[in-house]
Amino acid sequence: MLDSLRIFAKSWPGKIMGGFLLVGLAGFGINNVITSLGSNTVARVGDVEITSRDFLRDYQNQLNRVANQIGRMPTSEEAVSLGVPSMVIGDLAQNAALDQMANNYGLGVSEDRLSQILRRDPNFSGTLGNFDPTTFSDVLRRSGITESEYLENEAKSAQRQQLVLSLFGDTQLPEAASKLINRFIGDKRTIDYIVLNETNIDAPPAPTEDELAAYLKDHQSDYRTVETRAVKVIALSPDVLAASKTIDDAAISAEYERTKASLVKPETRTIEQVVLTDANLAQAFEDGKVAGTSFSDLVTENGLSATQLGTLTQAQINDADLGDAAFSLPEDGFAIIDGVAGKRAIHVSAIDVGGQTSLEDAKADIANKLALDEAKKEYATILDQIEEPACRLQAYW
Template sequence: DQEITIRDFQTAYQAQINAAAAQLGTVPTPDQAISLGIPSQVISQLSTDAALNILGEELGLGVSDKRLAEGLRSVSAFAGTLGTFDRDVFEQVLRQNNITEKEYFDTRREAAKRQQIAQALFAQTPAPKVLGEIVQRYGEDRRILEYFLVSELSLLPISAPEDDVLEAYLEANQFLYRTEEMRTIRAIQLSPEVLAKNIDISDEEIAAEYERTKQSLVRPERREIKQVSFSSDEMVEQFQAAIADGKNFEEAATLLDLEVSELGRLLKRDILDQRLAEVAFGVDLNEVAVGPSAVGQRAIIVTDIEPARTMTLAQARRQIAQRLALARGREQFIDVLDQIEEQRAAFIDLDKTAEEFDLPLVEVAISVRGEELVEPLNLDPAEAERIANAVFRSEIGALAAMATLGANKSVWYDLIDIEEARNQDLEEVREELVAAWIAEQRANALEEKANGFAEQLKSGQNLQDIAVINGLFPVFSQPLSRGGDGSADIDANVAAVAFLGGEDHTGTAQNGNGDYVVFRVSSVIPAEEPLAPEDQDFIEANYRDNLFSDFSIALRDDAKLSINQGVLNQVLGFGPNGSSQPGGGLN
């Protein structure tokens, strides 16, 4: 017998939880882990490994310490800065994973035994030859189709239905025609930026701040830049020769029929290409420089340089005023916030609070997503959704708590009206209902027509005759794979149906454009090239892996596995009865 300890389970379970969290972007709860099948997967893997470990012990398999040490040195996770094994890194990784050195080597020793079993039983087992042939035929066979298209152009117009038909259609599809629940709120927002809009900064304050900070109020250098791109080294040489002969930048470009691109008057930080930025801000005025670009070579020239200079008071006035107002807004923020909270606790109307502190009061009806709040409150979508979630948990007349959106951003609101979600009636949705009904009728008619042609074809009628009689055009496809023939007509959807049969197989399938393809497989082109060696190796490896997996599962099933359900539920965070708070346990 071999016991799977609580620690074994916890270690493997946590590894699976971490993998799921990386994929989902959030750590699964115990209930979610069960819905994902994680506990069952862990138990299955651990019990399979245990069954193989028992067999390894019965066979007297083992691995030497020397072999384990050699394997340890090849693990890249334990390598230091020099790329070789580093014991400090090794110990750090073990600590991070809550594993002792003995547990690590025991785990590696058991894994080595399982690998020996797999090697001994299946390493020399070849995959059946027919398996490679099937894979090759599946991937490389081609078909040529004789086909015609059945599109909506072949249908007669469909008139709008009577009201009784529309009423019945609306009743059958009422779930598509419902209003959203909307909630109307009145809201104010407080932030340093909001407060700053109402703060006046005097000319004297601006002038004083300018004198204090003018050394930092520098307008960076700007350069007017032009460039041409070259398609070959030969063209670079010809351009440079033209410059050397006295031609200017534009003349040399015109001589070689090159287009001059005007990049504009730019700051260095405006240029995303770092190589271009370094060259453009390193050359002299009207100097031509040739250098590499992302797609080849290019030449640039700087035609004007606006030097860096200290901003005047007039130029810096607005910037300084905004900065000072924002700083004062930050100073006032906490005090104003406390006063608003006091007024809310005293049930003072929100409009009076907004008026006292000169804050914009907005009234808006919002959906559960809150997108209607983005513009009036200047929120990002995530912030708006957070407010909406709170609103949809609120009740009319109840004092809603302050919604904090960051260290310096808060919103207060009153819920004043709720418009419940409801079914829409015919007059509200008549136009879109008529369009949907007609679209459905046309889709049904098109499918029925294509299926009728397919039945005629199946009964033995000639494809070309069917097409010509109905004013359609029969054509032959290019040789197609299971992905289609590269055209819009024969895509993967059509190819999938065509590959269900061999030569003279008939059928119909809808392509991505919504047209139906009625076809007959005119010919099958079998794969001729042998399977590539790397593909054959892949098949062999997977075949052996599957054999070993089947063997391992059978070995596990023959062993007697018992689970202490109470302990398992406690490890997973459930109560003794298998219930979480709330939710269900592992059953």
């Protein structure tokens, strides 16, 4: 398939198609761009949708790169002025267009190739420079992506690389562009300069009274007193008013009885995992599970350390296999499931079954809600008292 692509790319139709592809990637063909990130889709390229999650992840990564260059995190206004949002949308649109073309040509990546990419990634290397499963899990968790998402992204990246190399691999850089790049990188300048300060410049003579009077006359507007006014400001908002409200226990109890059907906590489980990249390790955990050996003992016996995934509801777990396995186990139980680099052992160390929230646990939230409800009513009344005289005054003038 790649040989066919290379032959096609060298033909006139292939060159024309490559030109159209470059123009498309430069910004055309991106339809239905949504400026509000409340929607799940921020842009569409052909049949491929760019989701708000993809945009926000790449946007944050780009902000981090800018922060490393300027020494601080840029504000939203600075990011817009630097063109960060449009740059992220452009990169995502470019990748989406290449992904569609790769799919049309049936390009793919084997599992062996994905394994090589995974093990050669320096971000996942341990102290000895080799692939470290624990580091791999930590990096993915901090990045907010699952193992399956990582593999899918790497597979698409490899497909795009195959496509670009097939279509443009033989393209020669123009001589003019090559010279410009070499000059930008290799040119040097020798600069002579002097520093001007009070040590090497004679102090000017003091102005005379006539010179001062003449200067003041010519610049009278610069020395006028600026009008100032003293202003008293009252912070008026429902939140400010709510802080002064006191809700009695009877009202809280009545509200609890009215809404307690909706006050239900979801079940949570404290989960940890160990990546078993070695087949012998996986077999040792399988044998230990059959023999009734505890998870902690198996971890200690095999010289491993468990990665804490946190206390989560099933809805908070993006990895469906992990969620199903964790929420089917009893407390202190563990299961062995498939992972990216082999098997992994999932252990549930604690279970909070959730259920009905008690009045004591819900009391503070209910009190805040009732106080805010009262404050909103009072806020509307005060606002009317302020706006009505202002409207009468405006009508008078």
